[in-house]
Amino acid sequence: xxxxGFHLMPYPDLPADHLDSADSSWVTLSNALFDPHQGHLLYxxxxxxxxxxxxxxxxxxxxxxxxxxxxxxxxxPDVAAAVLVPQTSCQIAILGNALPLRDHPLxxxxxxxxxxVISGGRIISGFVRGIGxxxxxxxxxxxxxxxxxxxxxxxxxxxxxxxxxxxWYGKHxxxxxxxxxxxxxxxxxxxxxxxxxxxxxxxxxxxxxxxxYLQTYSDIATVRRVFDDFxxxxxxxxxxxxxxxxxxxxxVFVADTDERAEAVALPALDTLFNRLxxxxxxxxxxxxxxxxxxxxxVMAGKQGLGSGSADVRDLVRRGYALIGSPDTVRQKxxxxxxxxxxxxxxxxxxxxxxxxxxxxxxxxxxxQKVMPAIRGLGVPHDVPAPIAAT
Amino acid sequence: MTTTSSxxxxxxxxxEHIIDVRGRRIRVAQAGxxxxxxxxxxxxxxxxxxxxxxxxxxxxxxxxxxHPGFNHSDDDPSVDTVLDMAFSYLDLFDRLSLDRPxxxxxxxxxxxxxxxxxxxxxRFAKLVLVDAAGLRTEVPTPDxxxxxxxxxxxxxxxxxxxxxxxxxxxxxxxxxxxxxxxxLRNRMASAHLAWNPYMHDPKLPGRLHRLAAPVLVVWGAxxxxxxxxYAHRWVAALGTARLEIIDEAGHLPAVEQPDTxxxxxxxxxxxxxxxxxxxx
Numbered sequence: 001x002x003x004x005g006f007h008l009m010p011y012p013d014l015p016a017d018h019l020d021s022a023d024s025s026w027v028t029l030s031n032a033l034f035d036p037h038q039g040h041l042l043y044x045x046x047x048x049x050x051x052x053x054x055x056x057x058x059x060x061x062x063x064x065x066x067x068x069x070x071x072x073x074x075x076x077p078d079v080a081a082a083v084l085v086p087q088t089s090c091q092i093a094i095l096g097n098a099l100p101l102r103d104h105p106l107x108x109x110x111x112x113x114x115x116x117v118i119s120g121g122r123i124i125s126g127f128v129r130g131i132g133x134x135x136x137x138x139x140x141x142x143x144x145x146x147x148x149x150x151x152x153x154x155x156x157x158x159x160x161x162x163x164x165x166x167x168w169y170g171k172h173x174x175x176x177x178x179x180x181x182x183x184x185x186x187x188x189x190x191x192x193x194x195x196x197x198x199x200x201x202x203x204x205x206x207x208x209x210x211x212x213y214l215q216t217y218s219d220i221a222t223v224r225r226v227f228d229d230f231x232x233x234x235x236x237x238x239x240x241x242x243x244x245x246x247x248x249x250x251x252v253f254v255a256d257t258d259e260r261a262e263a264v265a266l267p268a269l270d271t272l273f274n275r276l277x278x279x280x281x282x283x284x285x286x287x288x289x290x291x292x293x294x295x296x297x298v299m300a301g302k303q304g305l306g307s308g309s310a311d312v313r314d315l316v317r318r319g320y321a322l323i324g325s326p327d328t329v330r331q332k333x334x335x336x337x338x339x340x341x342x343x344x345x346x347x348x349x350x351x352x353x354x355x356x357x358x359x360x361x362x363x364x365x366x367x368q369k370v371m372p373a374i375r376g377l378g379v380p381h382d383v384p385a386p387i388a389a390t
Numbered sequence: 391m392t393t394t395s396s397x398x399x400x401x402x403x404x405x406e407h408i409i410d411v412r413g414r415r416i417r418v419a420q421a422g423x424x425x426x427x428x429x430x431x432x433x434x435x436x437x438x439x440x441x442x443x444x445x446x447x448x449x450x451x452x453x454x455x456x457h458p459g460f461n462h463s464d465d466d467p468s469v470d471t472v473l474d475m476a477f478s479y480l481d482l483f484d485r486l487s488l489d490r491p492x493x494x495x496x497x498x499x500x501x502x503x504x505x506x507x508x509x510x511x512x513r514f515a516k517l518v519l520v521d522a523a524g525l526r527t528e529v530p531t532p533d534x535x536x537x538x539x540x541x542x543x544x545x546x547x548x549x550x551x552x553x554x555x556x557x558x559x560x561x562x563x564x565x566x567x568x569x570x571x572x573x574l575r576n577r578m579a580s581a582h583l584a585w586n587p588y589m590h591d592p593k594l595p596g597r598l599h600r601l602a603a604p605v606l607v608v609w610g611a612x613x614x615x616x617x618x619x620y621a622h623r624w625v626a627a628l629g630t631a632r633l634e635i636i637d638e639a640g641h642l643p644a645v646e647q648p649d650t651x652x653x654x655x656x657x658x659x660x661x662x663x664x665x666x667x668x669x670x
Binding site for chain 1: 533535536537538564567570571574575577578579580581582585586588
């Protein structure tokens with residue numbers, strides 16, 4: 001089991017009437033609510049917490065990209081990674097750069113290559129589309145999201161692997177000279193991960209490219225279906241995804257007892273799911289972000305994150321978070337692993353309004369009492385290793 | 391932006407034609423007799439004919455195409471902008487062999503009408519821009535791309551009866567898979583055209599001097615999507631244009647006040663020589 005620690009860098013100190021006065025924590029929630037001095041203290045603390053994953057023996061840590069929201073203070077994940085490179089020795093997964101939001105994907109090729117060379121080849125390069133709200137943020141037509149994503153990806157891989165200079169004249173990106181210095185240290189390029197909420201197109205794309213597929217924020221039934229779909233998709237491309245090519249990301253909180261874990265974690269999860277993730281559906285899934293067919297299915301659903309009224313206890317029951325004593329978390333983890341077959345785990349140990357000491361206590365309990373028992377899970381036995389990405 | 395269905399006024403059901411435009415199928419509804427009138431629909435239009443067109447069909451041959459990518463017309467991957475769509479429309483007008491039609495455009499369709507007429511000013515007799523998108527002022531407007539169907543219906547209509555009916559229809563839009571997919575597809579096509587810059591083309595004002603046809607600007611006095619200040623912006627940008635503001639109407643005066651709307655358009659298009667058989 002590859003074990004990673006994820007951090008979203010939330011800004012939880014919103015006014016108490018936030019839920020009454022704003023229908024969204026994204027795009028339009030005024031940045032007048034952000035206190036830079038408070039932000040300074042939070043960044044210092046959060047970077048320490050990311051380093052704590054490394055000290056606790058995790059295989060790697062994860063940063064990500066979100067915009068114009070207190071949900072996460074990391075609009076520039078490559079900047080976060082750059083700060084962490086000299087303070088750590090583990091892998092650093094950037095989950096991920098939101099490619100379609102960039103008008104110049106070569107910037108991503110350059111920044112990630114730079115990080116890879118500086119870090120001595122410790123970078124994992126995640127590529128995502130960015131969530132729907134971010135298409136409002138950047139004025140990018142969401143109906144072009146998928147084709148921009150694919151083209152930017154193809155361009156970046158070419159920039160990393162084809163000797164330059166060469167020309168690129170795609171539909172969305174046009175360059176007379178593609179020839180980035182530096183090139184990445186890892187060859188042919190850093191490992192690529194595909195974090196997703198499980199769209200069929202992304203599952204197929206990750207399977208075809210032999211990338212690690214990472215499922216985020218879903219109930220267990222969905223995770224099981226998605227992982228089964230992913231394994232089936234890989235078979236369609238002539239191989240079977242080994243466990244380490246299948247990743248699961250989920251909030252985790254461990255305390256001495258189940259009761260204490262719930263008492264601390266549930267309010268923090270409420271902040272995460274009902275305050276920081278709150279946004280109208282038409283902002284979450286803007287025009288053309290999903291195909292009309294899948295859009296009709298998603299938009300017609302009455303449930304879903306973002307509504308601001310999710311029952312967090314129910315979310316935990318449905319597998320949106322892993323909460324409990326060390327024994328409970330270990331048992332749940334073993335059961336989920338057996339059911340889902342993943343070999344890569346990205347735990348979100350800091351979420352919502354958790355305090356620094358609460359984070360550290362939970363992290364250390366996990367590292368001491370859970371991690372040793374789950375290390376041996378998800379190691380491939382009878383499945384062939386993947387062919388290296390080309 | 392949800393449904394505009396009211397019972398057609400007397401005139402026969404429009405005939406539906408599928409026109410092949412460079413390999414893509416464009417649906418054109420057609421009814422009436424007399425000089426040609428092309429009606430260019432708005433972004434939220436779900437393809438209905440509507441009472442105002444039936445009234446106009448008494449005096450004109452009314453053509454109501456679905457834009458490429460909207461309603462019952464095929465997608466056209468070459469269309470990313472209103473300018474692209476204007477070129478596509480010139481091809482459609484060639485296929486229909488239209489002789490100097492009147493162009494009536496509503497909302498997004500008004501922007502499109504102005505763009506088409508800028509490209510080919512001699513091909514159109516007259517231009518009617520109705521609560522037209524395409525220009526920008528400092529007057530704030532709602533971002534329709536952030537609004538749910540219900541929120542759009544609430545903003546769209548002024549008359550309480552029509553608003554209530556539209557809201558009720560919008561609340562149920564997800565229950566009709568075909569209709570809801572059409573709604574989502576129209577939104578996707580609208581995003582290509584109008585996501586950024588939001589609902590306008592900064593270069594359009596500098597090109598409007600190319601227009602040769604007389605222009606009537608029609609506006610709903612209580613339009614809350616594009617407030618009436620935008621009507622004055624159009625008149626100023628056009629230099630010379632007639633302005634008619636219809637009271638007790640929001641963004642869709644043709645739906646909220648069909649008699650007044652049709653009478654204004656009929657009178658404007660009939661004045662002078664649109665073509666000889668007007669009113670025949």
